[in-house]
Amino acid sequence: MLQSIFYGLTIGGILYITSIGLSLTFGAMRIVNFAHGMVYSVGAYGLYYLSHSLGLPFLVAALGSLLLAIPLSYVIERLVIRRLYGQSIDYAIVATYAVLLIGVDAIKWIFGPNPLPISDPVGISLNLGFLEMPVYRLIIIGLSFLIFVGLSIFFKKTIVGKIVVAGLQDREAVRSLGINIDRYFAIVFVLGSALAALGGVLYAPLSTVQPYMGFQVLVLTFAVVIVGGMGNFRGTAIAAFSLGLIIALTGRIWGPAAEAMVFVVMAVVLIIRPIEV
């Protein structure tokens, strides 16, 4: 039981890190961004390439992978997302889905369609007798907590953060202060994408990297965003960890139902609190 809770928190941590960008893009720009899943995969494959193909140490490879995601997401913002501001949501779905498909095929083309393994970079477990805790998973939980605290400070205490929070409420009003809100949203977009890549990096050693990993995580992160509320930082964190726990605990009882349970919760939340798009 405790073991499942511990695993659930790990999944929750990764879901949180991956979802925050999607939630912000959704909340701030009203853009459904399927390309988010691609950046996540790029994070994981970047890690694979740098650590396994080039033989770099895990930390260096992880950082390199994040640095790769930043210009990539900037290009996506510039060429695709920026053209979708104020357009109907269908355009965003079609355009960003296209980016996701291009990404998946590019990955298959470069790395092949088969899953590739990445080993646990720490490889040590803390054994408490009743509970075995791989240190790597502890790091993930700790990191997600640090990111939560960091983002809270960013949005409460910094000028950029304040402007973004104001923009989430009323974009036009921020413009009327002489502030180019789109530029701030672009910063947030890149930040959110870098976090998605970090999610991919962190998840890779727990499983394998494979071309469709972006699709899988996308469905789960959408559930997190819907349950937690678009553009709601705290709600996203609570939803991510709750759904992580639900996946782990359901999986303990009946494996095949684990991810399905997420959508049951999402459906219930939608019935209780319908979202407005």
Next chain:
Amino acid sequence: MSEHILATQGVSKAFDGLVATNNVTYGLFPGETAGIIGPNGAGKSTFFNLLTGYYPPDTGQVFYHGREITKLPAWDRVNLGLVRTFQLVSVFDTMTVLENMMLARMRQGGSYASKGRFFFGRARRKGLDDECFKALATMGLEGKAGTRTSDLSYGEKRELEIAIALSLNPQVLLLDEPFAGLSLVEIGNISEVIKKLKGKFTIAIVEHKISKLMDLVDRLSVINEGALVCSGEPREVICDPLVRECYWGKEDMVCY
């Protein structure tokens, strides 16, 4: 054209085939207080949004100080002194009154606004707070600085919005239905404020009730069905047969 501080040349805007603004040529003279009136749905707000850059016009041009700004984004126009308020009051409800003002003042001069300031706290220590209290005092809101904006009355929110607009160093202040949703007392207060501001810079007020503007503006222009119908002295304008036609029965008007 050149004597106007802000002017349009034949601007038009249509939404899905519906013409909201139809070939309007209009100009504001420096220092005047001008009113733009018209029945509901006449296209006043669309025209306002064309002036402030919130919509690009389909055809026509916008000039500011004689320079064409048709393609200049809305936020950039603010930095040139073209400041607006909204029909539905636009302040940030989840922040305090002071934070609302700080967001506006953050980039308006002063040592706190210099580049590289990242944390709010630093800017506040550099004198931002004092500036903001001063700006709030222009509308008598300094006592409410710590109040969450969602706890203000609608009239107070409108005052905050105007205080913020004034703190952005306007050369042209564009007020979109500043009296909408206010009580009679609040309307009186806002009118007094506008009277005090008259002559300090150029002011344009959009309104659909003529009576509220009669004593306030130097010049009145009427928009109906997207087109500029007439423009002139307020008392002359309300007696214009065309104007009487589009307002007939909607409001009592006394011609002198």
